[in-house]
Amino acid sequence: MNFTDIKISKAIIDDYFRKLTSSLELDVAIVGAGPAGLTAGYFIAKQGYRVSLFERKLSAGGGMWGGGMMFNTIVVGKGANDILDEFGIRYRRTEDSLYIADAVESVGALIYRSTQAGLRIFNLITVEDLLVKDGKVEGLVINWSPVEMASLHIDPLTVQSRYSVDATGHPLEVVRTLCKKSGVQLFTETGDVLGERSMCADEGEKFVLEKTGEVAPNMFVAGMAACAAFGGPRMGPIFGGMLLSGKKVADIITKRLKEKK
Numbered sequence: 001m002n003f004t005d006i007k008i009s010k011a012i013i014d015d016y017f018r019k020l021t022s023s024l025e026l027d028v029a030i031v032g033a034g035p036a037g038l039t040a041g042y043f044i045a046k047q048g049y050r051v052s053l054f055e056r057k058l059s060a061g062g063g064m065w066g067g068g069m070m071f072n073t074i075v076v077g078k079g080a081n082d083i084l085d086e087f088g089i090r091y092r093r094t095e096d097s098l099y100i101a102d103a104v105e106s107v108g109a110l111i112y113r114s115t116q117a118g119l120r121i122f123n124l125i126t127v128e129d130l131l132v133k134d135g136k137v138e139g140l141v142i143n144w145s146p147v148e149m150a151s152l153h154i155d156p157l158t159v160q161s162r163y164s165v166d167a168t169g170h171p172l173e174v175v176r177t178l179c180k181k182s183g184v185q186l187f188t189e190t191g192d193v194l195g196e197r198s199m200c201a202d203e204g205e206k207f208v209l210e211k212t213g214e215v216a217p218n219m220f221v222a223g224m225a226a227c228a229a230f231g232g233p234r235m236g237p238i239f240g241g242m243l244l245s246g247k248k249v250a251d252i253i254t255k256r257l258k259e260k261k
């Protein structure tokens with residue numbers, strides 16, 4: 001094989017298959033590369049666990065790129081600035097004790113630091129279903145996003161994971177599918193999805209952190225998905241709760257992984 005063109009193709013194909021094959025059996029599978037999913041992936045990978053993240057879109061970053069109403073500045077409250085420090089994101093403190101950072105720098109840092117820590121991010125892959133056995137989530141069912149976009153009738157593949165995280169933001173896609181298709185009772189007041197409530201930044205920031213955690217056996221929620229599952233208010237373009245929620249879910253899961261070696 002002498003053509004450089006073919007060597008380039010072979011290098012890409014070999015490397016991608018190496019990454020995908022080594023993601024078939026995971027400690028943690030995360031759905032959604034918004035701020036919550038990326039932060040969770042970073043803190044889990046940093047502790048040496050096998051963690052991969054599946055993102056439907058071409059680019060990771062979720063709703064963070066656009067700040068508030070496309071003004072690409074993000075705001076975080078006190079406490080979340082420690083996470084900005086951890087990722088090396090520069091920020092400025094306002095007179096109102098809010099911390100503001102550039103949205104593009106923030107997303108760039110989350111992606112860079114999390115992949116450097118060992119998180120494998122698969123963009124252009126949609127999680128369309130779950131692997132469920134005896135009422136417990138044991139993995140994810142994945143397919144190429146262009147297959148979904150073109151409504152092609154193509155069956156998916158499956159990855160196995162000890163724990164899964166729905167970090168799909170407002171739509172709470174994975175947990176909704178779990179309820180709809182498997183009838184699993186959630187750890188919410190009614191056993192079902194409660195749905196996101198209208199805006200209140202203070203309450204929303206507190207709520208998302210409080211409710212981040214296990215929502216069904218082996219299935220966790222982080223970020224806006226936690227508000228949607230447990231019926232909390234939205235909080236608009238303040239992103240501290242998303243970062244802290246990602247860290248909290250990572251702390252809970254890594255503790256569980258250590259206990260159940």
Ligand code: 48H
Pocket residue numbers: 031032033034035036037054055056057060061062063064125126127128167168169170173174199222223224225234235236237238239242
């Ligand atoms: C693969 C999927 C699937 C799927 C969705 O929306 P996100 O940024 O989510 P969070 O929770 O990290 O951050 C929320 C924040 O961006 C936000 O919207 C806030 C704070 N809103 C408050 C308010 O009041 O409006 O990211 C979720 C990601 C996206 O990139 C999706 O493409 C992806 O998940 N995704 N990926 N398979 N089935 N569903």
